[in-house]
Amino acid sequence: MDHRFLGIPELTSVPRVAVVIDVMRAFTVAAWAFSRGAERIVLAPTVSEALALKESHPGWLALKDGAPAPGFDAVNSPGQLRTRDFAGRTLVQKTTAGTVGALAVADAPLVLCASFVVAGPTARFLRSEDSGPVTFVVTGEEGRADEDLACAQYIGERIAGEGVDAAPYVHRARNSRAADELSRGQRRGCHPDDVELCLEVDRFPFAMVARREDSLTVLRPVTVPGTAAH
Incomplete structure (x- = not known):
């Protein structure tokens, strides 16, 4: 199947099916959460908006990259x-x-966010949807x-x-920058186990689908039949 692999700057139109990849660490963290x-x-476009969303919704928690910061409850580290x-x-x-890439394709009819820990379920979800060619958004280092x-190429192969x-x-x-x-x-804000946790394949039995909910882009887990947790 003829999938596309694009960096965020290369997105010039809204794809029909997008899989947004951030292995280290956004969508490994999301799966762990x-x-x-x-x-x-809820995927936020800016740090200030993340804090504003938390402040306007009692009980919500906020996390971001980097070291712990006032107003944030967690950092972007699976180990933590x-x-x-x-x-x-x-x-x-x-x-x-990761969140930048997901928001860039948020208007696509089908958007999944993925990393190695949900690679198999993501591929099976796409296969069950008979989704056709996928645009993989390679978020790190401008693609x-x-x-x-x-990870994107691995999921692409597993769709077949x-x-x-x-x-x-x-x-x-493992040998990446x-x-x-x-x-x-x-x-900053990393844990000694982060790399190994990011390299676990099919750790979790769900895919992660991002959809518009009112004015927000919201990521939710979707259990995929025939997938067992490790």
Whole structure:
């Protein structure tokens, strides 16, 4: 199937089906938040809007990239989120690349956000929808981030069938610039386990679908039949 792999700056029209990839770390974090009970994640365009959404909705929590900051309840780190309890909560997420990419294609008829931890369910969801060619939005490094491109290509192959070896794709991600920076602690708000958590394949049994809800772009988990959690 003839999928497209584009960076955010290359998006010149609204695709019919978009899969937005951010492995390290936005959509690994989102998946972990759902696994810890979050009901939905509102994707915010700016830090100030993330805070404004939280302030205007009692009980909502906000998270962002970087070090802890006033008004934010969490940072964009799977290692730091994996023991949190978000049961029934709404999170507002603002990151440097992932949320930007998702908002750039928010008007598409079908938008999924993905990383390795939900790669298989994402592919099966698209197969069940008979979605046709997919535009993969490679969010990191203006479309050049190898961890995101590897994940996108892996999902693209898995749409066609299940017998795809993940190892070469994970190897590329492990040797990416982002993985190196996280491993060296060069990104603020990181945890020593972040890289390994971002490289787990099919950790969770759901895909993540982004839809417009009123004026917001909202990400929710969608359970995919025949998928089991690891």
